[in-house]
Amino acid sequence: MSIDNPKDDNTNNTHRLTSNVKAGGCAAKMSSSELKQILANLPKAKDPRLLTGIDNFEDAAAFQLNGDLALVKTVDFFPPLLDDPYLYGQIAATNALSDIYAMGAKPALALALLVFPSCDFPLDIAAEILKGGADQVSKAGAIIAGGHSIQGSETLYGLCVSGFVHPDKLLTNSGAKPKDRIIATKSLGAGVSLLALKAGLLNDEAKSRLFSNLTTLNDKAIDALSYLSPNIHACTDITGFGLIGHIQEMSKASKLGAVVEVSSIRFLPGVLELASQGLVPAAAYGNRKSFQGNVSYIKDLPLEVTDLLYDPQTSGGLLFAVQPEHSEDCLKALALVGIEASCIGHFEEGIPGHIDIKP
Amino acid sequence: MKKDIDLRGLLCPEPVLKTKKILDDQTVTSVEALVDSEVNIQNLARLARSQNFGFKSAAKGEHFVATISKEEVAPNTAPEPPAAAKQSKAKSGVVIFISKDRFGEPVAAPPGEEHEKNQAFSLNLLNVFLQTISQSGHDVQAVLLANSGVRLMDPESPCVKVLDELKEKGVEVLACGLCLDYYGLKEKVKTEQITNMYAICEYLFAAEKVLSP
Numbered sequence: 007m008s009i010d011n012p013k014d015d016n017t018n019n020t021h022r023l024t025s026n027v028k029a030g031g032c033a034a035k036m037s038s039s040e041l042k043q044i045l046a047n048l049p050k051a052k053d054p055r056l057l058t059g060i061d062n063f064e065d066a067a068a069f070q071l072n073g074d075l076a077l078v079k080t081v082d083f084f085p086p087l088l089d090d091p092y093l094y095g096q097i098a099a100t101n102a103l104s105d106i107y108a109m110g111a112k113p114a115l116a117l118a119l120l121v122f123p124s125c126d127f128p129l130d131i132a133a134e135i136l137k138g139g140a141d142q143v144s145k146a147g148a149i150i151a152g153g154h155s156i157q158g159s160e161t162l163y164g165l166c167v168s169g170f171v172h173p174d175k176l177l178t179n180s181g182a183k184p185k186d187r188i189i190a191t192k193s194l195g196a197g198v199s200l201l202a203l204k205a206g207l208l209n210d211e212a213k214s215r216l217f218s219n220l221t222t223l224n225d226k227a228i229d230a231l232s233y234l235s236p237n238i239h240a241c242t243d244i245t246g247f248g249l250i251g252h253i254q255e256m257s258k259a260s261k262l263g264a265v266v267e268v269s270s271i272r273f274l275p276g277v278l279e280l281a282s283q284g285l286v287p288a289a290a291y292g293n294r295k296s297f298q299g300n301v302s303y304i305k306d307l308p309l310e311v312t313d314l315l316y317d318p319q320t321s322g323g324l325l326f327a328v329q330p331e332h333s334e335d336c337l338k339a340l341a342l343v344g345i346e347a348s349c350i351g352h353f354e355e356g357i358p359g360h361i362d363i364k365p
Numbered sequence: 366m367k368k369d370i371d372l373r374g375l376l377c378p379e380p381v382l383k384t385k386k387i388l389d390d391q392t393v394t395s396v397e398a399l400v401d402s403e404v405n406i407q408n409l410a411r412l413a414r415s416q417n418f419g420f421k422s423a424a425k426g427e428h429f430v431a432t433i434s435k436e437e438v439a440p441n442t443a444p445e446p447p448a449a450a451k452q453s454k455a456k457s458g459v460v461i462f463i464s465k466d467r468f469g470e471p472v473a474a475p476p477g478e479e480h481e482k483n484q485a486f487s488l489n490l491l492n493v494f495l496q497t498i499s500q501s502g503h504d505v506q507a508v509l510l511a512n513s514g515v516r517l518m519d520p521e522s523p524c525v526k527v528l529d530e531l532k533e534k535g536v537e538v539l540a541c542g543l544c545l546d547y548y549g550l551k552e553k554v555k556t557e558q559i560t561n562m563y564a565i566c567e568y569l570f571a572a573e574k575v576l577s578p
Contacts, residue, residue: 028376039552205378283415284381284408291404295556299542302563309411357543 021127023086023094023161024204029289034084035246035318037289038296058109062179063255065105065242068171076173080105083119083164087200087320091131095138095163097220101245101321102165103146107224108243108324110177110235111169116143118153121162135163146223177241182260182327182353186239189336191227191347192219192323194249195277195314197287202280212275219274220321227324227347230339237332244322248293250301250315252325253351254359260327263356267364268311270350281317282310289318303363315363327353366392373401373428380405381412388416388433395434399425406431458506460572461498462565463514466522468494468578488523494578495527499534506572507537509565515540518554541565 028034036044050060057068057076066080082102086094099116106113118139122132132155143150148167199216202208208216224243231238240260244252249271257264293316303312323346328336333349340347351364368387372380380400387396400406406422409431413420419434467487474480498505508531510517517524518540532538539560545551551559569575 043552201378205382282411283385284410284412285378286404286408286411288377288402288404291407295559299546299551299559299561302561304563305567309414313411359546360543 021131023089023091023127023131026160027085027087029085029287035289037292038247038251057173057176058178062259064178065108066111066169068109068111068173068176068178070173074172076111076171076176078106078109078111078169078171078176079167081119081164081166083162084320086161086163088203091134092138093217093221095135095140096142097138097321098135098163099139099142099165100221100223102167103143103148104224104243104245104321104324106167106169107228108177108241109169109171110175110228110238110241111171112225112228113143113146113148113167113169116148116150116165116167118150118155119162119164119166120153120155121158121160122155123159123161124157127161135161139163139165142221142223146225175235177238179240179242179256179259181239182256182262183239183329184262184353184355185330186327186353187330187333187349188253188264188266188351188353189326189328189333189340189347190244190249190271190323190350191224191340191345192222192244193272193274193346194244194319194322195274195281195317196220196319196322197248197290197317198277198281198285198314199274200320201285201287202276205285207280207285208276215275222345224324226343227340227345230343230345231326231336234328234332234336234339237329238326238336239329240327242325244319244325246289246293246318246320247297248290248316248318250297250361251293253361254297254300256325256327257353257361258359260353261358262353263358263360263362264351264353265362265364266315266351268307268315269365270348271315272346272348273314277314277317278308278310281313282308286313287318290316293318300357300359301361301363304365307363307365312363323347367395367397368393369397369399371399372405373399377404377408381408384409384431384433385412388412388418388435394436395432398431398433400429400431401427403429405429409433458572459504459574459576460506460568461495461508462511462569462575462577463491463508463517464511464577466513466516467491491517491578492524492527495524495531499527499530505531505536507539507568509560509568510538510540511544511562511565512541513544513548515544515550515554516548518545518558519548519550520553539564539568 055070057070058064066078069077071077103113140150240256242252242256253264384398387393406429410420413433421432423430468490471483471487474483528538539558542559542561545554
């Protein structure tokens with residue numbers, strides 16, 4: 007794929023959802039350093055029933071209800087990342103549900119959040135967004151039970167989701183052990199791909215790979231690995247902070263260093279070439295700034311490769327820290343249910359949060 | 366033919382696409398693009414690199430100017446944006462490596478006024494050391510800061526002035542990111558000055574001489 011032949015296939019629509027959006031999807035997330043600054047002075051909840059700490063960068067909050075049950079709760083929303091309202095709804099819902107799966111839990115109940123410029127856009131667009139989201143929630147086996155809508159100048163949509171898990175099976179960022187293999191699902195490069203989509207540079211195959219990456223629920227991966235759960239020590243999903251940012255959060259929370267092998271990473275079609283030509287989202291530069299101080303790599307690693315390691319993912323895949331002798335079993339179990347996955351590195355004793363990138 | 370283009374106000378990826386379109390014109394030899402963010406500069410640098418064109422950028426008031434030239438063929442390592450460039454910029458020269466926020470060791474004293482005084486004196490000496498180097502006219506390639514040495518970059522540190530002075534003279538001033546993080550200074554330092562242990566080692570091994578006060 008190259009930037010030579012733009013196909014202006016999404017420029018004729020009169021109501022383009024992305025027309026007034028600067029950065030869609032998880033690329034709109036506040037940067038890690040900004041977040042750190044605004045959270046610094048907040049009181050930290052201390053309650054024995056709260057199973058997750060805000061310091062460990064968890065995907066969702068977990069609250070113990072009794073000896074057998076914990077409530078897992080998350081909220082996630084973002085501006086449109088493409089013009090098809092139904093697809094946008096689906097992607098935003100998949101992304102919000104993902105935080106529940108990333109804790110090893112199952113979603114049960116969802117509420118929708120919608121900000122919509124109803125003066126500028128026809129209402130059936132809002133209805134389509136909600137429909138896309140609702141269909142995805144029912145695909146996940148959960149119920150959508152209402153929501154809240156506001157009139158505003160920029161569209162925002164997402165979900166607040168509650169799920170449940172046995173407290174012993176809760177997967178956080180902090181459980182990884184030295185030598186654990188890092189297994190990642192889905193392909194990397196959604197941020198670069200979405201920028202190329204906006205520019206009309208994706209061919210049909212690349213588009214369908216991107217859309218399937220964005221709308222694949224992470225439920226199958228969690229189900230497929232449930233029989234191996236004692237050997238899975240930590241889990242998170244790869245979203246706005248990119249692969250490096252999320253591995254770094256896990257490695258900080260687990261007080262370990264990490265090694266990532268670039269050759270094992272799966273990329274979406276054409277993204278390396280697109281990135282090398284300058285189609286890199288602003289949030290990737292923000293991620294580079296936030297995380298690169300704790301990253302080392304050899305100097306001849308191509309710039310487009312490191313750009314993609316910092317590329318913000320929307321509705322990305324899961325990252326698992328798996329006991330080394332069970333990593334092959336995990337990959338097989340995931341392949342059986344048709345999930346793309348690969349072992350992309352491992353954790354080791356080292357400076358917490360430090361990532362060594364190998365070719 | 367040289368072409369000027371104003372890309373301010375355009376959202377990503379428009380600036381890259383528009384610039385590419387102009388570069389595709391055979392009669393155009395160079396493009397000067399006015400953009401409003403550093404992200405645009407970095408993306409245009411990648412575009413130039415992928416085509417093997419020369420690339421230069423400069424700040425112009427609140428905006429930035431990117432110059433892409435077809436005649437100056439880019440060497441393999443350039444033009445990398447500052448954030449990535451430092452990974453490979455190590456070359457021989459004199460490198461000053463500072464791994465603590467003082468010059469030598471102060472005379473030991475129990476915690477208290479005397480201890481504070483000794484510490485302040487040692488920091489002041491370090492400041493004088495850097496000022497002397499800056500004024501001496503000696504050729505210095507880089508100043509590398511690690512561990513508590515990164516505290517010299519704290520905007521409140523007395524050494525900030527001389528570090529800025531060295532930077533203006535073309536000396537690279539780089540600090541270990543892990544250390545900045547540890548001392549809570551990461552948000553106060555410019556991205557292009559943040560580096561990692563790998564790059565620090567590269568500089569030290571490539572250096573003609575390393576001075577460590």
